[in-house]
Amino acid sequence: MSGPLASLKVLDFSTLLPGPFASLLLADMGADVLRIESPSRMDLLRVLPPHDQGTSASHAYLNRNKRSLALDLKQAEALEIVRALVKDYDIVLEQFRPGVMERLGLGYEALKAINPRLIYVSITGYGQTGPYKDRAGHDINYLALAGVASYTGRQDSGPVPLGVQVADVAGGSLHAVVGLLAAVIARQHSGVGQYLDVSMTDCSFSLNAMSGAGYLACGVEPAWENQVLNGGSFYDYYRTRDGRWMSVGSLEPAFMQQLCAAFGRPELAAKGLSLELKTALQIEFEKRSFEELCELFAGVDACVEPVLSLSEAVEHPQLKARELVSQVPRGDGSTQAQLACPLKFSQGLPEPRHIGVAVGAHSDEVLAELGVSVQRIAELRQAKVVG
Template identity: 40%
Template sequence: MPLPLEGVKVLDLSRYLPGPFCTQILADFGAEIIKVEDPKGGDLGRLLPPLVNGESTRFYTVNRNKKSITLDLKKEEGKTLFKRLVTTCDVVVDQFRPGVMTKLGLDYEKLKAINPGIIYCAITGYGMSGPLRDAAGHDLNYLSLAGVTELTGNYRGMPAMSGVQIADIAGGTLYAVIAILLALMHRAKTGQGQLCDIAMLDGSISLLSYTLGEWSGEGKLPERGNDLLTGGYACYHIYETKDKKYISLGAIEGKFWAEFCEKINRKEYIKIQLNPNQQLEMIKDIRVVMLEKTRDEWVDFFANSDICLTPVLALDEMCSHSQVAARDMIIKLTSDNKDVKDIVLTGTPIKLSGSPGEVKLTFPKLGEHNEEIFLAAGCTREELEEFKKKQVI
C-alpha cells in the first residue's frame, strides 16, 4: 500500500531534536529523508550521551528510516553539490540561526532561483524577523518568553521547568510538519514552493489559546498553581497516595465529580465543586483520604467509575501499560549483544486507516548513502574520490 508522502524528497540540514523529529515523522509516511551532515562528526545529536555502540540513544529516537550524506557547505564544491541536489528535491529543512544559510549563499531566495518548486522550512527559536531574530535560545528560553514557564509550578512556588521539550516539539517539530504538508498542498495547486518560517516561540505562544481566553474573560492574570486547570481546584488535582506515588483526578464535569465524592464518602463536596472559597479546605481533606490507599489500590477502587482518574506513571510503567501497547506507541530496538541495553523508541501517533505510517528501524551511519545519492545526482566515481580527498564529503 503506497504511503502518502512517497516520492517526496527532503534535504534535512537539521540537528538534535526539532528538525530531525519533524523529518522522522515525514519518513514514517514515505518521504525520502536525506540527512546532510558535516563530514567532521555529522549531526551533533549523534554524540549526545548516553551512548550505545558509539551512537547516542537519543539520536536513534528521531532519525529512523533516513539516509545520510556528508557535505561541507563551507566549500564551493560542497555548495555546488548541494544546489545540484536541490534541483531534484522537494523540501529543505534548515535549523540554523537566521542568516547562516544566507552567508553560505544557500538561502531560500537562492535555492528558489534554481528550483521554483522548492519548499524551504526554517525552524528557528524566534523566527526570521523581529528584534530577537539572531538571538540564541533553548526550550526553556522560548517557554519562558512565551509566558508558559510563569504559569507552570505549584501555588506560591517557583516557576517549574517542564519534564519534556514542549517548545522544541510542540512549537517546532509539529508546526514544521504542518507547514511542510500545507506547502506541498499549495504547490500541487500552483506549482510554486515557498518559505515556511517556523519559530519555536510562536508555536509555544499558540499553545496558550485557552489560557489567553480565560485571562481575557476574567480580566485578571492566571495565578500559577491556583486556577481550575493548574492545581487550584480539588476536582482537577494530583494527590499523593500511601506508597508515595500519585494519582491524577480530572473530574471537571459535574457528573464525574459527583461520583468521585460519593465513592470517597464526601457527598457534601458535590455542590461546592467550583466554589473558589472552598478549594483549599477540600484539597486538604481529600489529600488525607488519598493517603489511606496505595496508588494501585485507588486505581482498582475506581476501576468501574468513569471519572477521569489515572495513575501518574513513571516512564518504565508507561512503556508496559496495556493502552500504550494496544496503540503500538512504544518500540524497543534490541541488540544481539546481551550486554547492550534495549533502546526505547516512540511509535507513530498519527493513525491513518488507509495509508498508515511504517516504522522502519533502520538508522543511517554517517555518510552511509554518499555514493547512492551523489551518483544519482550525476557525479562520477572519480569525482567522489576527489571530493573525499578534499574533505568536501
C-alpha cells in the same frame, strides 16, 4: 505500504531536536528524508546519553528512516552538490540562526531560482525578524518569554522545568509539519512553493490558548495555581500514602460525583471546583496506597488515572494495544525498541526501515543517484568535500 507522504523528498539540514522530530514524522509517513550533515562538526545529539551499542538512543530514534549525506558546506563543491539535489527535492528544512543559509548561498531566494516549487522551512528560536532573532535560546527560555512558565508551576516553588521539550516539539516540530504540509497543498493549486518562518517562541505563545484568550479578551492574568486547570482547583495531582501520585481531572459534575462516591464521600461533590474539595481529596488519597487507589478507580469512569513511570507506561495495556513501541532494524539483523509513530492511518504506514545511521552513511549512494562517478566521489572524499 509506501505511506501518505511517499511523493515528498526532503533535504534536512537540522540538528538536535526540533527539526529532526519534524522530519521524523515526515519520514515515518513515507517521505524520502535526506539529512545533510557536516563531516567535521558533529550533531551533538549523536553523543547524548544513554547509548545503545555505542549509539545515542535519542539520535537512533529521531533520525530513523532517514539517509545521511556528509558535506562540508564551506567548500564550493559541496554547495554545488546541494544545488543539484534541490532540483529534485520538494522541501528544505533548516535550523541555523537567521542569515547562515544566505551566507552559504543556500537561502530561499537562491534555491527558489533553481526550483520554484521548493518549500523552504526555517525553524529558529525567535524567528527571522525582531530584536531577538539572533539571540541564542533553549526550550526553557522560549516557554519563559512566551508567558507559559508564569502560570505553570506552584506558588511556593515557582515554574517547573518540564521533562518534555514543549517549545521544541509542540512549538517547533509540530507547527513546522503543519505549515509545510499546508504549503504542499497550496503548491498543488499554484504550482509554486514558498518560505515558512517557524519561531519556537511564537508557537509556544500560541499554546497559551485558553489562558491567552482570557487575558487578551478579559484582562484575566494567569498565575501559578490561580486557574481551574493549573492547580487552582481540585484538578491536580494527589500524593498517595506510599509516596506515589494519582491524577484527577473530574471536572464535569458526573465525573466529580463518581470520584466522591468512590471514596464513600458523595457529599463532597457539592463543593464544586473549590479548593475546599481539593483539601478533602488530599486527605482521602493519602489514606490509601497507590495500588489500592489503582484498584479502586480501575472500574470507575471518573477521569482518575495513576501517574506512571515511563517503564510502567510502556507496559500499560492501553498503550500496548495502540502499539506505541516499535522494533526498528539496526542494520546488523537485530532491532532496537523505539517509540512508534503515533498516527494511525486506515491504509497503514510503512514498516520502520532503520535506526539513525552514521554520518555520511549514504553519501556514495546519493552522489551516485546524481550521476557522480565512482572516481569523482573518491576525489571529493580525498578533498574532504564529502564525508
